[in-house]
Amino acid sequence: MPHSLALVGIGKIARDQHIPAITGNADFTLSATASRNAEVGGIKAYRNLSELLLAEPGITCVSLATPPQVRYGDARRALEAGRHVMLEKPPGATLSEVQALERFAVHKGVTLFTTWHSRHAAAVAATRNWLADCKIQRLHIDWKEDVRHWHPGQDWIWEAGGLGVFDPGINALSVLTAILPKPVHLNKATLSFPENRDTPVAAELTFEPLDGAPVTAAFDWLEQGPPKWNIHVDTDAGNATLSEGGARLTINGHEKSAGEDKEYQALYARFAELIAARSCEVDLSPMTHVADAFTLGRRVSVSPFEW
Secondary structure (H helix, E strand, O other), X not given: OOEEEEEEOOOHHHHHHHHHHHHOOOOEEEEEEEOOOOOOOOOEEEOOHHHHHHHOOOOOEEEEOOOHHHHHHHHHHHHHOOOEEEEXXXXXXXXXXXXXXXXXXXXHXXXXXXXXXXXXXXXXXXXXXXXXXXXXXEEEEEEEOEHHHHOOOXXXXXXXXXXXXXXXXXXXXXXXXXXXXXXXXXEEEEEEEEOOOOOOOEEEEEEEEEOOEEEEEEEEOEOOOOOEEEEEEEEOOEEEEEEHHHOEEEEOOEEEEEOOOOHHHHHHHHHHHHHHHOOOEOOOHHHHHHHHHHHHOEEEEEOOOOO
């Protein structure tokens, strides 16, 4: 019997990724949605999660694709009602609220899953395996895209808690924390804030060297043309580039691993596994780097941003 699932937040990411992944997974049935101003044809729709939970006692799990600033309240409501919960990235607005949710999920005996979709890109595992046998000499992340294309008119990303350029940048950090043979921590950051916005449009990050190897990142939300979602690594075994957001690995100029986008399919498959095991999976390491950047970051004021 498939799990009866409710999807909360019917925006671009829900339509592009969540709904196709849910409908393509035999472990789930999309039974209801909650959104202030959007619906999915043929699916029961509610204006908020509170209404949905009261009206739909058969719902067993909830997937939250709302902006992070409002994620905590809905997650807490769903857990209180005994539902399993899956969180779109970033899992919340603060580290402490997600930690509180994890404790509450354990107390209630239900699953809480903080997702990092980019970790499931086709070539990430191959990159991790290759780096395990190499000595890294330098690593640089180049993660740049056009916010007007990927988040058209979405003002919440510019509001406090919306993360700004770290909304895509955290995808890079989720991959970084997945492929490195051991953790690194941030020790320097420069954040560029538009004069009229509360979150940064660009960031330069420097991490503590990894056994002497520099580890750096550059994020930019005003990139024109195709996005650049690349991680470049120089090693004693040659040079590698993990590109297309983790979908393609090239080593010394030769393609070693590549595949199509099945990231969200993998997330829902993992959610089903966690529900079956009655366990939680909460990894906050990518979000910790973001929090450190805001703590350590030198603020630079740049030109106003307008849509």
